[in-house]
Amino acid sequence: MNTEYAVRTKNLSKIYGAKAAVSHLNMEVRAGDIYGFIGRNGSGKSTTLKMCCGLVHPTEGEISLYGLPVKNQTARRRVGMLIEDAGLYPHMTARDNMILKAKCLGLTDEKSVDKILELMNLSHTGKKKIRQFSMGMKQRQGIAMALLGNPDLLILDEPINGLDPEGIREVRESLIRLNEEAGKTILISSHILGELSKLATCYGIIKEGELIQQISREKLEEKCKDYLELQVDNADRTAALLSEHYPKIHYEVSGRNQLQVFDFTESGLLTAMLVQNGILVHSCSLHRMDLEQYFLELMEGGAQYA
Numbered sequence: 458m459n460t461e462y463a464v465r466t467k468n469l470s471k472i473y474g475a476k477a478a479v480s481h482l483n484m485e486v487r488a489g490d491i492y493g494f495i496g497r498n499g500s501g502k503s504t505t506l507k508m509c510c511g512l513v514h515p516t517e518g519e520i521s522l523y524g525l526p527v528k529n530q531t532a533r534r535r536v537g538m539l540i541e542d543a544g545l546y547p548h549m550t551a552r553d554n555m556i557l558k559a560k561c562l563g564l565t566d567e568k569s570v571d572k573i574l575e576l577m578n579l580s581h582t583g584k585k586k587i588r589q590f591s592m593g594m595k596q597r598q599g600i601a602m603a604l605l606g607n608p609d610l611l612i613l614d615e616p617i618n619g620l621d622p623e624g625i626r627e628v629r630e631s632l633i634r635l636n637e638e639a640g641k642t643i644l645i646s647s648h649i650l651g652e653l654s655k656l657a658t659c660y661g662i663i664k665e666g667e668l669i670q671q672i673s674r675e676k677l678e679e680k681c682k683d684y685l686e687l688q689v690d691n692a693d694r695t696a697a698l699l700s701e702h703y704p705k706i707h708y709e710v711s712g713r714n715q716l717q718v719f720d721f722t723e724s725g726l727l728t729a730m731l732v733q734n735g736i737l738v739h740s741c742s743l744h745r746m747d748l749e750q751y752f753l754e755l756m757e758g759g760a761q762y763a
């Protein structure tokens with residue numbers, strides 16, 4: 458496991474007037490991860506990302522990028538960002554926009570511009586002006602601009618916001634390619650839970666400025682695995698029989714007549730055993746808790762799955 462941290466915040470807070478936009482946030486983004494930063498509108502995502510990019514000064518706490526303070530120029534050079542507007546010139550082509558920004562950054566290698574455009578699937582755009590681009594293409598162009606200077610970490614604030622399904626797919630595929638083929642670490646915020654779950658390798662969930670959970674994809678998948686839901690005439694007696702016949706399985710009694718059985722999806726075997734022991738089984742159905750449901754329950758304050 459990679460233990461180098463691209464971003465680490467300690468007790469990070471930002472107070473506007475009397476309101477804490479971000480409160481005592483401890484976030485850890487490991488190098489190599491696609492870190493999905495999830496929260497409702499106004500939960501503090503943009504403020505956190507702006508602080509990580511050095512665009513907003515924290516009221517309290519610390520931020521380190523690759524082990525160096527966020528103010529450090531060497532650390533800052535390792536970060537590319539797309540926060541709010543990409544600042545594209547609509548009357549210019551993709552390549553000309555890139556070359557102009559590269560010159561402003563003091564970069565002279567035009568080959569790297571072509572490489573980035575290829576990586577972002579924009580090299581075919583030729584003479585087409587940015588104003589003729591689809592939303593998805595514009596967003597990929599914004600990410601391409603953030604890649605100038607070859608940063609190791611990309612910080613992207615809601616890059617899929619406002620895109621149609623096709624645009625979302627294009628951006629998602631580009632980000633996965635950037636992570637898997639070019640080895641970029643990506644910190645990406647969104648309130649579109651289902652979308653992030655298609656690319657994130659780790660999640661941070663923010664609610665009212667507080668990071669309420671940080672969890673890896675593997676751990677999350679474990680929590681969201683299949684379970685059997687049983688409707689029976691007597692849940693307590695069923696529980697006793699489950700413990701007796703299958704001592705290793707995990708179950709939860711959720712009502713007088715209802716149980717959930719985890720780690721065991723052989724519904725036929727289970728039902729037969731219960732019926733043989735005098736339990737009336739009304740139903741036995743397979744369920745899957747999807748990621749969206751998990752996040753929603755966490756954000757609504759239902760922490761029973763945390």
Ligand SMILES: Nc1ncnc2c1ncn2[C@@H]1O[C@H](COP(=O)(O)OP(=O)(O)OP(=O)(O)O)[C@@H](O)[C@H]1O
Pocket residue numbers: 473477478496497498499500501502503504505648
């Ligand atoms: N410059 C500012 N001055 C005052 N309050 C601010 C400022 N920036 C953000 N806030 C407040 O801080 C809170 C968090 O805002 P932030 O933009 O970080 O949330 P967010 O999760 O990114 O939401 P959204 O998805 O809507 O951008 C909100 O209540 C917002 O109104």
